[in-house]
Amino acid sequence: MGYPVRKVSTNSANVQNIDRIYALSKRNVILRYKNSFAGFLWGFFKPLLYLLIFTVIFKQRSGIDNYVLYATSGLIFWFFFSNSTSQSVSSIIGSAGLLKALNIPSYFFPLSEVLGELFNLLLTLIVFLIIMHWGGLVYDLRLLLIVPCVAMFAIFVYGLNLLLCSMNVFFRDIGIIWGTIQPALFFLTPIAIPETDIPTEYRTIIVNNPIYFFIRLGRGIFYNPEPPSSQLWISCAIIALSMFLVGQFVFNRLKNQFISAI
Template sequence: MTQTQAISIPVSVVAALEAAEPLPRLVTTIRPRSRWEALDLGEYWRARELLFFLIWRDVKVRYKQTALGAAWAILQPLMTMIAFSLFFGRLARVSSGTLPYPLFAFTGLLPWTFFANAVSQSGLSVVGSERLITKVYFPRLIIPLAAVGAGIIDFLIACGMLGVLMLYYGVIPGLTFLLAPLPILGLVLAASGIGSLLAALNVSFRDFRYVIPFLVQLWMFATPTVYMQTEGTIPVVWRALLPLNPACGLISNFRAAVTGGALDLYSLSVSMSVAVVLFFAGVLYFRRVERGFADVI
């Protein structure tokens, strides 16, 4: 039989243990989040790796089993530019100022293609991620933001064709080229806000999947991407109100910054302000209703 060996503990150690203060108890309080609570930036920073993974997933899925792959990011604005150059540039003789019309159209279609795709993809993103939402918790806002992030990658790829066209037509950008990221940032904010709003609405009202393409198509004709804002085409009063359409002022100033033109500070400031308002309005509404996504979707 085995015998149990007694272990002697010094009296000083026992006295020290008895005199020691008990460790403080950690209390975790679980409370419902306010429906209009602001963004918890720390939560999104901790989930940044998930955001990068979802962006990469969206890019891979978009070009999976395609013959041209990421070249479609270039072909979409390029083919649209060719069509508009044929009908508007040669047949309708639409004015493009001092720029060749193909370059004029491409510098407008490039940011517009990013904005339109970002709004469309993010607006349908939450419904398309049904299995992910119903199985694990993570900040839901990451899903529409990842769709916008994937559009940024397409935009950067297509910028290579913009450089080629500028070399072909001999257009050398000036110092204003350094300001080109500013209107793109505004488009990112506007697309994120509008896309988040549409994504939240699409969960409850599935007919928004038909509204989104129609809305984007109408929005393009309301934005001077392939025509100029001149007194002959647009009345002065309407030209003052056009920057309320964020895509209008941001795209026109992107074109001016890239091609060395003069920036319109009025339209840039108004459109940038509208983009910021749309971003916070869309994000706050998304946060307000996201708690019910798993039950409704």
């Protein structure tokens, strides 16, 4: 007489997956701030350093009112993007031991990096909302729009991370190339100056930079007197969904070969 096979319910499996993702995200945050005196405040000090540089170089020539608020509202989103992609590009390779030893879905690793950076972004936003009151930030219900804005940006970043980390398993130059491209992307994303100050021959490239759409959306919530247009919201939603689908498609095509390639 055979023994009945015990089936694991879908709900139990989902709870277990959530616990694993939470544990990985928590590990990433702890490792980042381990033995750090300032802790999460470093996430705000870095944009502050850039802000000081921008203020000295660009403030007078930009002619922007409340320049501190203008620049900082772009910087905090940029550093979320930069930190998340920089850490996620090598997330599969860096977790090769866990991937081989444990039955963990490989997408957990880039996802946990994004979630860890979302936590850092949340802490940075709290400091930003407090300090920027003196920089001209107006407290009103429009600030609640930051929730769907961050959600869409996170989906975009996660899709890009899926693409980068899966390709980096087979082509290790991807991580090096991405580290080289990022500084260029920073200057191709108008953060310190408005796009109207960019020379005409470069403006087409810059205003079609997908990252800048999300910078504009966040800035429309924090800085601009008028809320972001519906067209901008739709554009960001399309960009986020498209990047997610592309990243997921490439990742799913390659994931079964990760262990053998690592």
